[in-house]
Amino acid sequence: MLRRHRKPDALQGTLDLLVLKTLSCGPHHGYGIAADIQSISDDILRVEEGSLYPALHRMEHLGWITAEWQMTENNRRARLYKLTRAGQRRLDEEQLKWDRLMKAVGKVLRFA
Amino acid sequence: MGWLRRLSGSFTRTGHDFDDEARFHIDARTDEYVQDGMDPDEARQAALRRFGSTTVTKERTQDADMFKWIHDLRRDTGYALRMLWRSPGFSFLAILCLTLGIGANAAVFSWIEGILLRPYPLVVDQDRLFAVTGTNRGAPGNSDVSWPDWLELQRNSTRVEAFIGEKITGSTLSIGDRAERASGSMVSANYFDAIGVHPILGRGFEPGEDSGRNAHPVTVISYQIWQERFRGDPAVIGKTQVLAGLPHTIVGVMPNGFYGTFVGYAFQFWVPVSMQAQFDAGVYKLEDRGSRWIEGYVRLKPGVTIEQAQAELSGIAARLETDYPDTNRGRGIRLWPLWQTPFNNAGALLPTLGISLVVVLSVLLIACANVGNLLLVRAFARQQEMTIRLSVGAGRGRLVKQLLTEGLMLSMFAAAGGFVVANWLRNALALLTPPRGGVLLRLPGELDWRVLALCAGVCLASTLLFALVPAVLTSNIDLAGALRSESGGVVGSRSRAWVRSTLVLVQVSLSFVLLVGAGLLIKSLQAVRSASPGFSTEGVLATGVDLFTAGYDPQRAKNVQDELVDRLQAIGGVESAAFARMTPFSYRTYSTAPIAVDGYDAPPDQQPTADYNEIGPGYLSTMGIPLVAGREFTRADNETAQLVAIVDETAAAQFWRGADPVGRRVQVRGRWMQIVGLARTAKYRNLIETPRPFLYVPLRQNFSATTALLIRTAQGPAALRPALVREIHALDPNVAPSELITMREQVDRTTAAQRISVTILVVFGGLALVLAAIGLYGVMAATVAQSTRELALRMALGANASDLLRLVLSKGLALTAGGIVLGLIAAFQATRLLGYLLYKVGPRDPLAFGSAFVVIALASFIACVVPAWRATRTDPLRALRG
Numbered sequence: 001m002l003r004r005h006r007k008p009d010a011l012q013g014t015l016d017l018l019v020l021k022t023l024s025c026g027p028h029h030g031y032g033i034a035a036d037i038q039s040i041s042d043d044i045l046r047v048e049e050g051s052l053y054p055a056l057h058r059m060e061h062l063g064w065i066t067a068e069w070q071m072t073e074n075n076r077r078a079r080l081y082k083l084t085r086a087g088q089r090r091l092d093e094e095q096l097k098w099d100r101l102m103k104a105v106g107k108v109l110r111f112a
Numbered sequence: 113m114g115w116l117r118r119l120s121g122s123f124t125r126t127g128h129d130f131d132d133e134a135r136f137h138i139d140a141r142t143d144e145y146v147q148d149g150m151d152p153d154e155a156r157q158a159a160l161r162r163f164g165s166t167t168v169t170k171e172r173t174q175d176a177d178m179f180k181w182i183h184d185l186r187r188d189t190g191y192a193l194r195m196l197w198r199s200p201g202f203s204f205l206a207i208l209c210l211t212l213g214i215g216a217n218a219a220v221f222s223w224i225e226g227i228l229l230r231p232y233p234l235v236v237d238q239d240r241l242f243a244v245t246g247t248n249r250g251a252p253g254n255s256d257v258s259w260p261d262w263l264e265l266q267r268n269s270t271r272v273e274a275f276i277g278e279k280i281t282g283s284t285l286s287i288g289d290r291a292e293r294a295s296g297s298m299v300s301a302n303y304f305d306a307i308g309v310h311p312i313l314g315r316g317f318e319p320g321e322d323s324g325r326n327a328h329p330v331t332v333i334s335y336q337i338w339q340e341r342f343r344g345d346p347a348v349i350g351k352t353q354v355l356a357g358l359p360h361t362i363v364g365v366m367p368n369g370f371y372g373t374f375v376g377y378a379f380q381f382w383v384p385v386s387m388q389a390q391f392d393a394g395v396y397k398l399e400d401r402g403s404r405w406i407e408g409y410v411r412l413k414p415g416v417t418i419e420q421a422q423a424e425l426s427g428i429a430a431r432l433e434t435d436y437p438d439t440n441r442g443r444g445i446r447l448w449p450l451w452q453t454p455f456n457n458a459g460a461l462l463p464t465l466g467i468s469l470v471v472v473l474s475v476l477l478i479a480c481a482n483v484g485n486l487l488l489v490r491a492f493a494r495q496q497e498m499t500i501r502l503s504v505g506a507g508r509g510r511l512v513k514q515l516l517t518e519g520l521m522l523s524m525f526a527a528a529g530g531f532v533v534a535n536w537l538r539n540a541l542a543l544l545t546p547p548r549g550g551v552l553l554r555l556p557g558e559l560d561w562r563v564l565a566l567c568a569g570v571c572l573a574s575t576l577l578f579a580l581v582p583a584v585l586t587s588n589i590d591l592a593g594a595l596r597s598e599s600g601g602v603v604g605s606r607s608r609a610w611v612r613s614t615l616v617l618v619q620v621s622l623s624f625v626l627l628v629g630a631g632l633l634i635k636s637l638q639a640v641r642s643a644s645p646g647f648s649t650e651g652v653l654a655t656g657v658d659l660f661t662a663g664y665d666p667q668r669a670k671n672v673q674d675e676l677v678d679r680l681q682a683i684g685g686v687e688s689a690a691f692a693r694m695t696p697f698s699y700r701t702y703s704t705a706p707i708a709v710d711g712y713d714a715p716p717d718q719q720p721t722a723d724y725n726e727i728g729p730g731y732l733s734t735m736g737i738p739l740v741a742g743r744e745f746t747r748a749d750n751e752t753a754q755l756v757a758i759v760d761e762t763a764a765a766q767f768w769r770g771a772d773p774v775g776r777r778v779q780v781r782g783r784w785m786q787i788v789g790l791a792r793t794a795k796y797r798n799l800i801e802t803p804r805p806f807l808y809v810p811l812r813q814n815f816s817a818t819t820a821l822l823i824r825t826a827q828g829p830a831a832l833r834p835a836l837v838r839e840i841h842a843l844d845p846n847v848a849p850s851e852l853i854t855m856r857e858q859v860d861r862t863t864a865a866q867r868i869s870v871t872i873l874v875v876f877g878g879l880a881l882v883l884a885a886i887g888l889y890g891v892m893a894a895t896v897a898q899s900t901r902e903l904a905l906r907m908a909l910g911a912n913a914s915d916l917l918r919l920v921l922s923k924g925l926a927l928t929a930g931g932i933v934l935g936l937i938a939a940f941q942a943t944r945l946l947g948y949l950l951y952k953v954g955p956r957d958p959l960a961f962g963s964a965f966v967v968i969a970l971a972s973f974i975a976c977v978v979p980a981w982r983a984t985r986t987d988p989l990r991a992l993r994g
Contacts, residue, residue, distance in 0.1 A: 030133060031140040049137065049163045053130065054172040061180035069132075074143075078136045079129070 015055050016064075017098055018045070020083065020091040023065060029078040030056060056081060064090050130170050138163055188517040195518055202490055203522070206483045209886075210526030210574070212879060213479030215533025216472040218567045222534055222557030223541055224465050227375055228451035228458055230558060234370045236308030240273070240412045242421070243453035246404055249442035250718040252802060254454050255704070256404040257445070259385065259397065261432060262300075265445065268428045271416045274306035277322075277408040280374055280456075281391045283355040283381070284661070284850075285341070293850070294337070296355070296381035297372055298388055304332070304364075306411060307373065311364030313338075314349040321384040325396055331355060332364035332382045334371070355381060356391045357661030371554055373409065376457030376545075378554040393660040393818035402439040402706060402781070407455040410447065422447045439706070441719040457555065461541070463947055464869045470945065471629070471876045474622045476574060478880050481615040482887045483522065484578035488612055489894050491515075491582050512583045519579025520572075527571045534559060544868045581611060612891050613927055619884035620931025621938055623877070624968050628939040630877040631960030632946060632953055633870045639952040640863050646794025647696065648736030649856040651687075653823045653832060654695045656850035657840065660817035669817035672843055673728065674747070679839040680823060686832075687824040691728035691811055695820040696735075696796050697858045703814075707807075708779035709767040722763060723796065724780065724807035726814045732758070732791060734824045735855075742774040742789030749788075749810040756810060758789035763805035780807065798862040800951050821849065829853055869949050881967065885975040892924045892979040903983050904991035913984035920983045924976030932968060936961070 022028060022036050033056075034047040059065050064087030070080045083091070138159045145155035163169075196203040230238050245254035246261075257265075259277070266275040277300035285294045300306075304316030311332060321328040331353060342348045352359040360383060372379030385406075389396040397403035412421050429445040453459055491498075498511060538557035545553055657676070659669040673691050680689040694700050702723035714720045729746050732739060740761065749756050757778055764773045773787045793803055811819070825832060829852040840847055896903070903916055911919075943955035953960070 029136065029140075031137040034137075035140075035144070049134075050165070050169045050172065053133065053169055054176045057173050057176040058180075061176065072136075076136055076139060077132060079133045 013094065014098075015047070015051060016059060017091070017094045018047070019052070019055060019059070020064065020087055020094065023081055023083040024088065024091055027068075027080045027082040029072070029080050031078075033081070059087070063087075130173050131166075134163065134166050134169070184513075185517075188514050189521065191514065192518040192521045196521060199490065202486055206486050206522050207525045207529065209479040209482045209486075209883060210523055210578075211529035211533060212883075213472075213476035213574070214523070214526050214530030214567065214571060215537075216475050216530075216876060216879075217570055218530050218534035218559070218563065219537035219540070219557060220465065220468045220472045221563045221566050222538060222559050223555075224451075224469065225560060225563050226538075226556045226558030227461060227541070228465060229562075230560070231375045231450060231458060232307070232371070232373045234309045234367065235373060237411060238450065240414070241276075241409050241450055242412065242418055243448040243450060243455070244275075244408050244410055244425075245446050245448065245454055247444040247446050248719075248721065249444065250715065251721070251804070254446065255443075256455070256701075257406045257408065258401045258404045258439070259388075259406055260399065260401045261404075261429075261440070261443075262406050262408065264432060265425060265428055268431075269410075269421075269424055271413055271421045271424050272410045273413045274302060274411045275408060276300065276303055276306045276373070276411065277385060277406045278303065278373065279385070279388070279405055279407055280377070280379075281356075281383075283391070284658075285337070285353075285355075285380070294380040295374075295377045296331075296383065297374065297379050298385045298391060299382050300408070301384055303382065304366075309366065309370050312367045313346065314362070314364035316364055317382075317384050322386050323398070324386050325398065326358075326387055326390050328384050328386050329358055329360045329390075330363045330384065331360040332366060333362055334366050334378070334380045335368040336378070337380050338365045353381070355383065356387075357658075357663055358387075358390050360387075374456045375453065375461075376553065376555060393658075393816045394666075395816070401436055404704070405701070409450075418447055418449070442717055443719070460865050461555070461868075463949055464865050464872070467629070467869055467946065467949070468872050470942075471626060471873055474626055475876050475880050475883070476570065477577075478619045478622050478883045478887070480574045480578040481619045482883050482890075484582055485612055485615050485887050485890050487515075487519070487579060487582040488585070489890060491585065512580075515583035516575065516579050519575045519583070522579075523571045523575045527567060530567065531559070541868065544871055545864045585611060612894070616884075616887050616891050616927050617931045617934060619880075619887045620928055620968060620972065621933075621935035623880040623884040624932055624935025624964055625939045625942055626873065626877040626880045627964035627967055628935075628943060628960050629946065630870070630873040631963050632943055632950060632955065632957055633866065633873050635957060635960055636946075636949060636951045636953045637863070637866050637870050640799050640866055641860075643795075643799050643952070645696070645799060645859055646737060646792060647855065648824075649854070649859055651824055651826055652735060652855040653825060653827075653829055653852055654698075654855055654858055655821050655823075655836070655852040656695070656819065657691075657821050657847065658818045658850070659847065662844065662847045664817050666815050666817060670812065670815065673811075673819070676821075676839065676843060677728070677730075679842070680836070683832075683835050683839070685825050685827050688730050688734045689821065689823045690731040690734040691819045691821055692731050693726040693811065693814075693816045693819055695822065695855075695858060696725075696794070697798060697855075697862050698820070702796065705781040707767075707805075710777060712767045720767070720805075722780075722805045722807050724757075724809055725796075726811040726816060727808050728811045731808070731822065732789075734822045736824070737794050738792045740790045740792055741772055742787070744789060745808075745810045745812075747812075750812045751815075753813075755783055755785040755813055756788045757785040758791050758808040759787055760791045760806045760808075761793045762803040763807060764790055766805050778807070780809065785809065799859065822855075866949055866951070881971055884968075885971045888924060888927065888972050889975040889978065891927070892920065892976050893982070895923065896920060896979045896983045900986055900991045903986045904988040907986060907988040908992065916983045916986075917980045920980035921973075921976050924972060924980070928969065928972035928976075932965060935964075935968075939964075 018037050019033055022033050028036065030049075030052060034049065034052055037045050037047050056065070056067070060067050060081070063084060065081045065083055067079050067081050069077055072078045138156075141159035141162060142152070142155045145158055146152055150158065232238060235241070244257060246257045248255055256279075262275065262277050266272075269275075278297045280295060281298050282293060282295045285292050299317070299322075301317040301319050301322040304310060310316065312335070314332070316332060317330070321330065333348075333353065338344060338348060341353075342351070348362055348365065351362050353362055354360070366382075371377075372382070383391070385398065388398055388405075397405055410421065412418070425445045425447065429440075429443060432440045433443060448454060451458055452462060501511065502508070534557065538559070539555075541555040541557075542553045545555060657673075659672060664672065677689045677691065680686050694702060702725055704721055704723045706719050707722050708720070712720070727745065729749070730744065732744050742758070745756065745758070757780065759767075759773055759778065764770065767773070767778070768776065772790065774790055776787050777784050778787060779785070789808075791808065793806070795801060796806055823832065823836075833852050836849055836852060840849055906916065906919075939961065940956060943950075946955060
């Protein structure tokens with residue numbers, strides 16, 4: 001599988017985590033994902049479009065998310081991404097890892 | 113077809129998809145900014161800036177897509193290779209079937225490319241080249257074109273870029289101490305420039321070298337002669353070479369790989385047409401509008417269609433008709449695509465190659481059906497694997513893609529093998545064609561990129577044919593059903609059985625058609641062989657004696673001819689001997705002339721013509737052509753006596769309407785001749801020609817020193833040859849006879865097209881039969897294997913061995929019967945394609961159909977009887993328990 005060939009670096013892993021988490025609240029299109037991340041993080045995290053779309057397509061091929069064309073309420077064609085079961089599992093794993101990492105970093109910071 | 117969409121999507125769709133996606137993103141962002149109070153234009157600009165470079169993002173997105181596709185492909189390929197490796201028997205059989213199918217196709221494609229489509233290596237722009245012949249209103253067939261007409265066409269045409277005039281000729285070449293016959297060509301001076309092939313040494317012909325009687329004894333030689341005879345001597349230019357008895361100055365050497373522009377022969381030398389008289393035994397035709405001998409090509413200007421050029425040339429020909437009614441009444445000009453060229457072997461091989469194409473495509477279909485069947489058998493064995501993969505969530509599309517990849521692997525291996533086969537077969541046509549007096553034959557297959565591309569296409573198409581159906585069927589597994597036991601089938605009731613049966617039906621019917629075709633052609637060849645040409649084929653030998661190139665003047669030649677006949681007739685075992693300008697059925701062309709007959713009025717726009725042979729005394733009796741009335745020529749019919757002629761029955765029927773022509777007169781080329789004999793109509797050029805009026809005139813009164821010599825004797829050529837050479841050398845040690853062969857051999861050489869077709873159809877028909885039998889066997893064997901439980905049950909319930917035998921056999925033979933019925937319907941339609949290759953055999957000949965039926969029935973019986981016998985060996989106890 002793809003995992004074997006490409007070791008996800010920390011930043012990319014973070015983007016995947018953010019996207020998967022956003023999608024776990026329900027299907028969304030690329031713009032919506034970016035906007036959600038930005039507003040929820042109080043404008044601190046700004047997702048670059050140049051990274052977002054390649055990541056979406058990659059995750060689609062990995063089977064974590066699926067995509068479908070749909071009309072939005074103001075009658076535009078948008079590509080809606082939806083979390084799959086494999087994606088949900090992935091999200092849980094990543095979230096666990098992230099929590100562990102944050103805890104570890106926090107400990108080190110407090111200790112120092 | 114999810115995988116297809118996804119596959120193509122990887123390359124095309126995502127591009128658009130991404131554009132749409134990006135547009136939506138930017139639109140949404142613009143809306144956001146407008147809501148924040150920005151002016152719409154400004155908002156759009158800001159949104160675009162924010163998005164960044166769409167191109168870069170698009171590329172990176174597509175990279176993600178492409179990576180996935182390549183990754184899948186690599187995984188599928190690796191997996192397919194492992195699967196093929198795991199069942200080597202299956203893989204070998206499948207690849208072998210496909211190799212034969214693809215190889216046969218590649219070979220025929222390469223022949224069609226090398227002989228019909230791009231026959232002339234190194235010649236540029238062959239797609240704008242067209243062959244030119246003359247036509248004669250009211251007479252079938254084609255004629256050549258006279259040189260004056262050729263020049264008029266050239267002068268008046270605006271749509272033709274170049275007129276490339278030539279005529280095949282030959283000469284004896286002495287290479288070292290042996291003499292060889294070499295074929296060459298008389299060409300117009302623009303020849304080498306017009307075909308775009310330039311000498312590697314020296315020059316081509318210069319303007320003006322194609323005019324004047326024997327005025328320019330110069331020659332351009334082939335690379336092969338240069339190497340063999342002159343050992344690649346760079347100083348060969350300016351040396352002389354004797355051709356047709358006259359020293360010619362060598363002015364150029366052609367590049368390696370150039371063989372001239374005549375399908376069938378590799379030319380060794382070229383001379384300008386001005387040397388025509390020298391090569392035609394002194395008969396000067398260059399200024400004679402009535403002598404039609406040029407066989408040429410035109411290269412059309414770019415953008416001109418053959419119809420436009422034809423219209424223009426026909427217009428010029430019509431003008432020539434009114435300007436020169438004596439020679440040109442009824443004469444037209446016709447253009448031909450190269451692959452239909454009537455004056456070389458392209459036209460003769462066209463139907464053969466057409467049939468070959470149909471045959472090899474059928475063989476490929478049969479091979480595909482076989483491999484499809486094998487894949488189905490294996491699919492059955494892999495049902496568990498597929499079921500597991502499906503139940504753990506693989507998409508059906510993925511499975512189909514996987515199976516197609518396996519199919520593609522098979523056909524790629526087969527294609528590689530097929531090219532090896534095609535490469536072996538490149539010269540098969542030349543080997544099947546009888547040699548003609550040592551002249552270099554050239555009928556090559558050409559494996560160029562077009563052939564490769566076509567084969568790749570065939571390969572892909574056949575993969576889809578043989579792999580798609582099994583793949584779809586396999587992936588379409590009823591999961592619940594598959595979990596049940598898999599050995600509980602009943603004969604003929606398996607879900608996939610009908611597909612396999614259909615494949616066998618197709619195979620049997622196709623093989624039936626091929627066998628019928630083979631039967632028809634064999635019967636036709638026999639009919640051709642046993643057809644009487646109207647002269648004796650047994651006990652007559654033919655050779656040639658060329659006194660003209662040996663330097664004889666006509667008077668001395670006449671004396672030597674007479675003396676040689678006397679000497680030969682004195683040899684024990686020789687009944688008679690006679691000279692003639694031409695041996696029937698040889699590749700030379702008869703003299704032809706406009707004729708006039710008292711009391712016969714041709715339609716005003718037609719000019720009656722007849723071919724004639726110039727013959728010596730005793731020719732008709734030597735050849736065994738019966739005289740119906742009158743007498744043969746004698747030595748008294750010489751140049752001082754009254755001009756005489758003998759006509760054949762076809763001429764008598766046409767010009768004298770059945771009345772006895774003996775004692776009347778006929779005008780040939782403006783000279784009135786007294787008719788002294790009526791000969792039975794014979795065949796003159798080949799066995800399947802339609803009869804046309806034919807005349808004989810005395811050789812003495814229409815002299816040629818280049819002649820054929822016919823000898824009636826019970827001896828074979830090998831036995832007579834020493835005596836013949838001895839007698840000729842007694843007269844002149846410098847004269848040698850050409851090849852001495854029987855008239856049977858001479859006749860057989862004209863049936864090459866039929867024989868090649870027969871060979872190809874028999875070989876491939878047999879191959880098809882074997883493949884179909886294997887297919888039938890496979891289906892029956894699988895049926896038996898899958899229904900052991902049912903068979904065992906029947907046995908346990910009291911069925912005996914013969915019941916089971918009958919059960920299995922009847923299923924197999926029912927398939928055969930169905931296939932034969934389909935084949936019968938197809939064959940009724942298809943055999944008409946054989947066209948002129950069928951001689952005295954109807955396309956629905958009952959014998960051919962009957963024998964095809966018997967052969968197929970026998971083959972399928974054998975294919976069914978083994979599995980049926982195995983069925984009777986079923987051990988009921990073990991089968992029911994297992």
